[in-house]
Amino acid sequence: MSDLRGATARTVVALREHGAATRADLARRTGLPKSTVSAVAAALVAAGTVREVGEAEPTGPGGRGRPGTLLALDPGRGEVVGVEFGWAHVRARVLDGGHGRGPGAARRMPVAYGARDGLEAAAGLVRDLGERAGAAPLLGVGLALPLGLGPAGAPSEPLTGGPRGMRPGWEALDVPAVLSAELGVPVHADNDANCAARAELLWGVARPYDDLVLLKLHAGVGGAVVLERRVRTGRAGGAGELGHVPVDPRGPLCRCGGRGCLEVYAGVPAVLRALAAWADGPLAPHEVLAAAAAGDPACRRALRDAGEAAGQVAAGLCNALSPQAVVLTGALAGAGELLAGAVREAVARTALPVNADVAVLVGALGPDAGPLGAAAAALAALPA
Amino acid sequence: MSDLRGATARTVVALREHGAATRADLARRTGLPKSTVSAVAAALVAAGTVREVGEAEPTGPGGRGRPGTLLALDPGRGEVVGVEFGWAHVRARVLDGGHGRGPGAARRMPVAYGARDGLEAAAGLVRDLGERAGAAPLLGVGLALPLGLGPAGAPSEPLTGGPRGMRPGWEALDVPAVLSAELGVPVHADNDANCAARAELLWGVARPYDDLVLLKLHAGVGGAVVLERRVRTGRAGGAGELGHVPVDPRGPLCRCGGRGCLEVYAGVPAVLRALAAWADGPLAPHEVLAAAAAGDPACRRALRDAGEAAGQVAAGLCNALSPQAVVLTGALAGAGELLAGAVREAVARTALPVNADVAVLVGALGPDAGPLGAAAAALAALPA
Numbered sequence: 001m002s003d004l005r006g007a008t009a010r011t012v013v014a015l016r017e018h019g020a021a022t023r024a025d026l027a028r029r030t031g032l033p034k035s036t037v038s039a040v041a042a043a044l045v046a047a048g049t050v051r052e053v054g055e056a057e058p059t060g061p062g063g064r065g066r067p068g069t070l071l072a073l074d075p076g077r078g079e080v081v082g083v084e085f086g087w088a089h090v091r092a093r094v095l096d097g098g099h100g101r102g103p104g105a106a107r108r109m110p111v112a113y114g115a116r117d118g119l120e121a122a123a124g125l126v127r128d129l130g131e132r133a134g135a136a137p138l139l140g141v142g143l144a145l146p147l148g149l150g151p152a153g154a155p156s157e158p159l160t161g162g163p164r165g166m167r168p169g170w171e172a173l174d175v176p177a178v179l180s181a182e183l184g185v186p187v188h189a190d191n192d193a194n195c196a197a198r199a200e201l202l203w204g205v206a207r208p209y210d211d212l213v214l215l216k217l218h219a220g221v222g223g224a225v226v227l228e229r230r231v232r233t234g235r236a237g238g239a240g241e242l243g244h245v246p247v248d249p250r251g252p253l254c255r256c257g258g259r260g261c262l263e264v265y266a267g268v269p270a271v272l273r274a275l276a277a278w279a280d281g282p283l284a285p286h287e288v289l290a291a292a293a294a295g296d297p298a299c300r301r302a303l304r305d306a307g308e309a310a311g312q313v314a315a316g317l318c319n320a321l322s323p324q325a326v327v328l329t330g331a332l333a334g335a336g337e338l339l340a341g342a343v344r345e346a347v348a349r350t351a352l353p354v355n356a357d358v359a360v361l362v363g364a365l366g367p368d369a370g371p372l373g374a375a376a377a378a379l380a381a382l383p384a
Numbered sequence: 385m386s387d388l389r390g391a392t393a394r395t396v397v398a399l400r401e402h403g404a405a406t407r408a409d410l411a412r413r414t415g416l417p418k419s420t421v422s423a424v425a426a427a428l429v430a431a432g433t434v435r436e437v438g439e440a441e442p443t444g445p446g447g448r449g450r451p452g453t454l455l456a457l458d459p460g461r462g463e464v465v466g467v468e469f470g471w472a473h474v475r476a477r478v479l480d481g482g483h484g485r486g487p488g489a490a491r492r493m494p495v496a497y498g499a500r501d502g503l504e505a506a507a508g509l510v511r512d513l514g515e516r517a518g519a520a521p522l523l524g525v526g527l528a529l530p531l532g533l534g535p536a537g538a539p540s541e542p543l544t545g546g547p548r549g550m551r552p553g554w555e556a557l558d559v560p561a562v563l564s565a566e567l568g569v570p571v572h573a574d575n576d577a578n579c580a581a582r583a584e585l586l587w588g589v590a591r592p593y594d595d596l597v598l599l600k601l602h603a604g605v606g607g608a609v610v611l612e613r614r615v616r617t618g619r620a621g622g623a624g625e626l627g628h629v630p631v632d633p634r635g636p637l638c639r640c641g642g643r644g645c646l647e648v649y650a651g652v653p654a655v656l657r658a659l660a661a662w663a664d665g666p667l668a669p670h671e672v673l674a675a676a677a678a679g680d681p682a683c684r685r686a687l688r689d690a691g692e693a694a695g696q697v698a699a700g701l702c703n704a705l706s707p708q709a710v711v712l713t714g715a716l717a718g719a720g721e722l723l724a725g726a727v728r729e730a731v732a733r734t735a736l737p738v739n740a741d742v743a744v745l746v747g748a749l750g751p752d753a754g755p756l757g758a759a760a761a762a763l764a765a766l767p768a
Contacts (some may be wrong), residue, residue, distance in 0.1 A: 147736075211619060225704055227611065234706020235595060238738035245700035246734055248633055258699075258734050313700075315642075316629035320609055320701060322618020350630055350642050352531075354622035 004040070007032050009384040011040045015050065015073050017380040019099030019202060022056045022068030041071055049074055053098065072098035079136040080382075081129055082375030083122045084144035084192055086367075087111060087219035087268075090118060092125035093368055095375035096136060099202070104371065105129055115169035118149075122175075123182055140186040142378030143176055144195040144370040146220050147241060148255075188378040193222030194231045194240055195373030196329045196363065201229060202376055204364035209324040213317045214363075215242055215310050217339070218330030221263040225321070243267070245313045265309035268331050274302040289334045303335045304342040311346020318347060318355040329363035336362055388424070391416050393768040395424045399434065399457050401764040403483030403586060406440045406452030425455055433458055437482065456482035463520040464766075465513055466759030467506045468528035468576055470751075471495060471603035471652075474502060476509035477752055479759035480520060483586070488752065489513055499553035502533075506559075507566055524570045526762030527560055528579040528754040530604050531625060532639075572762040577606030578615045578624055579757030580713045580747065585613060586760055588711075588748035595707040598747075599626055599694050601723070602714030605647040609705070627651070629697045649693035652715050658686040673718045687719045688726040695730020702731060702739040713747035720746055 010030040015021060018029060023041055027034045044050035051074050056067045075096035083092045088111050094102030105128060107121045122143070130138050149170045180187040190198075193216040200206040200214065206226070214224040223242025225232045232239045243263035244256050251260020264270055268285050275283055278298045283291075292299040314326045326347065332339055344360040351358070363369055394414040399405060402413060407425055411418045428434035437456045459480035467476045472495050478486030489512060491505045506527070514522050533554045564571040574582075577600040584590040584598065590610070598608040607626025609616045616623045627647035628640050635644020648654055652669050659667055662682045667675075676683040698710045710731065716723055728744040735742070747753055 223704070227616070232611070232705065234739070235708045235742070236706050236738045238702075238736055239704060239706035241703040241736055241739070244703045244736050246696055249631065249696060256736055258736075312630055312633060316697075316700060317704060318622075319625040319628045320607070320623060320704070321616065322620050322623035324619045352622055352625055352628050352640055352642075354620045355618070355625070358619075 004036075007036050007040050008044065011037060011044065012049070012073070013380070013384050015071065016097065016382060017376075020053050020070040020072040022070055024068050025056075026071070045071070049077060051098070074098065075100050076136050078139035080140045080142060080375045080378045081126045081138065082142040082144065082195070082371035082373065082378065083125060084195070084367075084370035084374060085118050085122070085146065085149055086192075086370070087146075089367075090121040090125060091367060091371050092122070092129060093371035093375060094129055094135075095372060095379060097139070097379065099376075099379075101203070101372060103129065103132065104368065115149075115173040115175055118170075119173065119175050119178060119182075122179060126183060138183070138185050140188065140378045140382050141179060141183060142195070142374030142376070142381075143179070143187060143189040144192040144374040145175075145189055146192045146218075147222060147243070148220070149175075186378070186382060188374075188381040190374060190377045191222065191224075191240065192216065192370045192374075193242075193329070194224045194233070195371075195377060196365070196369035197224035197226050197231050197240075197327070197373065198376050199365050199369040199373035200327055200329070200363050201226065201231075203372065204327075204369065205361045206325065206327055206363075209359075211321065211323040212325040212327055213242070213314060213321065213323050214240075214327040214329060215262075215266075215314065215343075216330040217266050217268075217306060217310060217328065217332035219268050221261075221267045221310075221330070225317075226323075227321070242313060242317070245316065247309050247312055262309055262313045266306040266332070271302045271306050271332065274305065275299065285331050286334075289331075292335055292338060300338060303332065303338055306332055307335075307339045307342025308346045310339075311343040312350055314343055314358075314360070315347045315350035315356075318351040318358050322355050323358060325359040325361055327361050327363050329365075329369055333362050334366075388420075391420050392424050392428065395421060395428065396433070396457070397764070397768050399455065400481065400766060401760075404437050404454040404456040406454055408452055409440075410455070429455070433461060435482070458482065459484050460520050462523035464524045464526060464759045464762045465510045465522065466526040466528065466579070466755035466757065466762065467509060468579070468751075468754035468758060469502050469506070469530065469533055470576075470754070471530075473751075474505040474509060475751060475755050476506070476513060477755035477759060478513055478519075479756060479763060481523070481763065483760075483763075485587070485752075485756060487513065487516065488755065499533075499557040499559055502554075503557065503559050503562060503566075506563060510567060522567070522569050524572065524762045524766050525563060525567060526579070526755075526758030526760070526765075527563070527571060527573040528576040528758040529559075529573055530576045530602075531606060531627070532604070533559075570762070570766060572758075572765040574758060574761045575606065575608075575624065576600065576754045576758075577626075577713070578608045578617070579755075579761060580749070580753035581608035581610050581615050581624075581711070581757065582760050583749050583753040583757035584711055584713070584747050585610065585615075587756065588753065589745045590709065590711055590747075593708040593743075595705065596709040596711055597626070597698060597701045597705065597707050598624075598711040598713060599646075599650075599698065599727075600714040601650050601652075601690060601694060601712065601716035603652050605645075605651045605694075605714075609701075610707075611705070626697060626701070629700065631693050631696055646693055646697045650690040650716070655686045655690050655716065658689065659683060669715045670718075673715075676719055676722060684722060687716065687723055690716055691719075691723045691726025692730045694723075695727040696734055698727055698742075698744070699731045699734035699740075702735040702742050706739050707742060709743040709745055711745050711747050713749075713753055717746050718750075
């Protein structure tokens with residue numbers, strides 16, 4: 001009986017983590033015998049907790065393997081909301097328990113908004129989404145935090161506070177704890193680029209891959225290292241900080257105290273700075289992307305230079321990890337193949353031949369990757 | 385019955401891979417129930433295949449947990465020999481089936497020795513060791529190959545052949561296959577730095593760690609990435625090539641076709657070149673280490689500069705992976721704390737604070753790490 005309860009909990013956790021799955025998938029992911037999974041699934045379907053949601057793609061040679069029925073948690077039983085604290089937005093997105101992607105919402109924020117304002121925006125977005133017609137009960141909230149916005153003591157903490165710390169008050173306020181107390185549900189926080197990687201694995205370009213490196217080229221530059229389909233956090237939770245891998249030991253200082261970090265070459269500010277001498281006035285990131293798409297040579301070169309630096313770091317990681325793919329996200333990934341091509345060329349020139357033919361891809365989820373991944377992380381982290 | 389045979393095979397494989405282990409260890413490593421492991425172990429002990437070799441260290445809080453009896457494969461049943469193809473040596477070491485480290489032997493070779501000469505030296509060393517008193521039957525041979533010495537098509541292949549390919553003939557001769565045919569046992573080949581990492585995990589400074597990065601600062605510079613105690617090979621077998629992570633995009637060309645790779649700053653040739661202007665004549669690596677130990681400021685600075693470059697790459701990997709330790713091996717690691725201190729300082733200055741307090745350690749096994757790790761890899765790769 002207690003064994004069955006354990007098997008049920010493991011099955012539910014696997015469905016929360018991976019979304020719709022066949023009985024065979026669930027047996028593999030839980031390590032339970034197929035007969036146990038079938039019994040557990042029958043009970044969960046009878047109780048209405050789990051629903052049959054269709055047939056899996058045929059598997060096996062030539063796609064002729066017998067497809068299984070896909071099971072998923074009933075979306076009506078509950079949902080989570082993922083919230084990303086971005087540079088000038090707070091962005092939220094609903095994910096139901098069956099991994100169905102629900103509606104989203106965003107608030108524009110002043111740059112360098114403080115922890116109190118961020119908290120208020122997040123709580124407001126979660127409440128607004130919860131009041132929509134057809135909302136399921138809120139099970140939890142996931143937060144996507146960029147480096148520098150974690151509470152004191154978290155891996156993302158050390159860059160706050162100083163004059164180049166991005167935003168005031170974040171080191172003093174434990175945003176996840178306060179938000180959890182306010183909303184009455186568990187709140188799970190993770191790094192924003194790690195969230196993006198999780199979302200691209202579940203719904204985006206990373207679906208076919210087990211081992212990959214993600215680079216988020218945004219206001220700051222972040223990253224994620226995925227091995228065996230798991231986002232790696234390392235000893236101290238500080239893995240995947242690819243924006244602070246050095247590119248040039250004689251390069252400019254970085255806000256982290258390092259010198260010549262990727263962030264100073266491949267973040268949005270670097271691209272805007274490179275164009276400052278040529279533009280009539282300050283350019284917005286979307287203007288640079290639009291001008292590059294229209295053929296503006298300076299904008300194209302600035303984006304390619306950022307891609308070149310990103311490619312150098314990606315090449316080093318290819319020689320270290322020999323991943324299957326390099327995935328590009330963040331605002332600069334809006335440049336699409338222009339950026340990916342520059343990264344691909346730098347990798348081909350810099351990595352060993354055996355590692356150089358890695359797939360270099362632009363993420364499929366755009367600005368939704370962070371909130372969706374944060375929601376998925378929160379769903380997976382719910383107590384069994 | 386077939387289940388028991390499968391359980392026995394899994395237990396033997398686990399003992400080959402990890403060496404002496406308690407029944408509890410074996411249950412954890414094989415995923416078998418403890419009762420099955422106990423039954424299998426009893427049968428193996430009765431058959432003489434496995435022996436009880438002592439008591440494990442007490443475990444649990446305060447070291448008061450009940451220690452278990454350690455089981456190991458009977459060393460008399462068979463042994464493997466690990467062979468490293470070094471810069472100017474071929475070096476071999478015996479490992480018995482119970483993970484007991486046996487005797488070693490080495491042959492001095494001319495620099496740039498060819499595949500035929502390397503093969504002959506390896507076969508000779510294996511035969512000589514097999515003829516010693518008390519030798520157990522030879523079960524297999526493991527080869528530790530530096531980048532550039534693999535057979536054509538292997539991950540280590542692409543650097544051979546050209547004027548800067550290290551040694552002639554290696555791309556044309558499948559050394560593992562030829563040696564296997566000649567000796568009549570399976571021959572397993574692996575990268576030399578990956579072998580060193582395996583040995584340091586089993587017997588050296590890496591024993592307490594699950595996640596680490598190893599740098600081999602030698603004639604060439606190699607490396608290994610270990611996560612969850614497994615040496616990672618990646619998609620193409622080319623993981624861990626840390627000597628070809630770029631340090632400076634404007635640096636000198638590297639034999640791999642890259643620019644400013646770690647190898648051009650932290651290999652033995654780089655150190656000797658840096659000292660060429662100051663020395664009366666060409667220095668040998670051991671002379672540089674001895675002079676540095678005696679306080680020679682130029683030799684100390686040359687070694688610290690190499691450590692600084694290695695530390696920059698290590699820092700990038702700390703930000704990517706947040707490992708528990710960085711382990712230094714190869715000839716330059718003979719400088720001990722002088723080198724480790726320079727690496728530690730560069731990591732502290734370059735990595736994010738959350739990742740910067742990684743342990744930086746000098747390998748414990750010196751030039752035996754490669755042959756021992758190759759032997760361990762060969763033992764683990766034997767057919768069940």
